Amino acid sequence: MSEARRNKVICVANQKGGVAKTTTAAYLGAALARLNKYVLVIDSDPQCNLTYSLELDESQQEFSLENNLATIYESGQSAEECLLKVRDNLSLIAGASDLVMTEITLDSNPQSLASEPERMLRNALNPFRNRFDYTIIDCPPSQGMLTLNALVAADYVLIPTLASVISLTGLERMLEQIHEIVHGDMALNPELGILGVLITRFRKDRNAELEMEAKLRSAPEEFHVFKTVIPDRSQFGLLGELKTQTGKHLMDLSMVSYSLLPYLTLAMEIDKSLNTKVSSTSISKHS
Ligand SMILES: Nc1ncnc2c1ncn2[C@@H]1O[C@H](COP(=O)(O)OP(=O)(O)O)[C@@H](O)[C@H]1O
Numbered sequence: 629m630s631e632a633r634r635n636k637v638i639c640v641a642n643q644k645g646g647v648a649k650t651t652t653a654a655y656l657g658a659a660l661a662r663l664n665k666y667v668l669v670i671d672s673d674p675q676c677n678l679t680y681s682l683e684l685d686e687s688q689q690e691f692s693l694e695n696n697l698a699t700i701y702e703s704g705q706s707a708e709e710c711l712l713k714v715r716d717n718l719s720l721i722a723g724a725s726d727l728v729m730t731e732i733t734l735d736s737n738p739q740s741l742a743s744e745p746e747r748m749l750r751n752a753l754n755p756f757r758n759r760f761d762y763t764i765i766d767c768p769p770s771q772g773m774l775t776l777n778a779l780v781a782a783d784y785v786l787i788p789t790l791a792s793v794i795s796l797t798g799l800e801r802m803l804e805q806i807h808e809i810v811h812g813d814m815a816l817n818p819e820l821g822i823l824g825v826l827i828t829r830f831r832k833d834r835n836a837e838l839e840m841e842a843k844l845r846s847a848p849e850e851f852h853v854f855k856t857v858i859p860d861r862s863q864f865g866l867l868g869e870l871k872t873q874t875g876k877h878l879m880d881l882s883m884v885s886y887s888l889l890p891y892l893t894l895a896m897e898i899d900k901s902l903n904t905k906v907s908s909t910s911i912s913k914h915s
Pocket residue numbers: 644645646647648649650651652677769828829830858859860861862
């Protein structure tokens with residue numbers, strides 16, 4: 629823990645539901661932790677699926693009721709006080725259904741919470757600048773203030789999408805929102821970069837999906853499509869299905885599940901690209 633780390637904040641966002649945002653946040657977080665990175669995952673969806681997927685024990689659940697992302701927004705609680713250690717190198721800031729109210733307040737009366745309502749999460753995460761290697765934020769399926777706060781807090785956005793025509797509208801809207809945040813009048817986060825578009829739940833036995841993948845990859849320089857593709861679990865056969873029935877294996881860093889495997893490849897792809905981009909000499913190492 630002696631080396632300083634530069635926390636890379638990655639926001640997993642797409643206003644479309646069901647594109648594997650939460651699954652990606654959970655497995656990418658677990659995969660990076662598995663690669664010995666120090667990881668914080670933040671559940672910014674009132675549905676709290678990320679929090680549930682981590683299968684907190686009873687005392688952790690009790691803690692998360694009083695100390696979560698909503699209490700950070702609503703009561704000015706410090707992020708430090710809300711940190712839940714899930715594994716040695718994996719921490720969580722839990723979600724809460726109260727985030728529904730938070731979003732309404734942020735939309736209707738933002739100044740009642742903070743003078744910089746779009747920067748609340750960014751400001752809250754400031755103390756963690758050198759504490760983690762990666763912070764992964766799971767967003768709700770909307771373009772409201774919770775997603776905006778996550779995008780303003782982030783260094784990078786990762787956009788999961790299905791390889792389907794209907795999913796492209798979600799991708800286009802995301803790109804518009806990112807453009808506004810980077811280049812708009814308010815330039816809320818000029819440094820925000822698109823880490824990449826991640827094709828999820830991919831079925832290589834379907835021609836339409838193969839064609840859509842090719843189309844995404846041939847898109848003009850606008851965004852990078854990760855080399856890693858996340859296969860649909862059906863591609864693993866019955867064994868894959870059975871192994872993903874329970875979320876327990878997700879946090880069991882001693883074993884690799886069928887579902888974790890593609891996310892380990894993704895984690896390596898991301899870590900390599902970011903550490904190359906930031907500085908080839910500043911890669912933090914720890915056993
Ligand atoms: N690789 C996959 N194969 C099959 N089903 C998946 C895969 N990834 C996610 N899912 C399922 O798809 C649904 C939506 O995923 P989720 O991560 O909740 O999406 P989002 O957060 O974008 O709404 C969930 O039921 C999840 O279990």
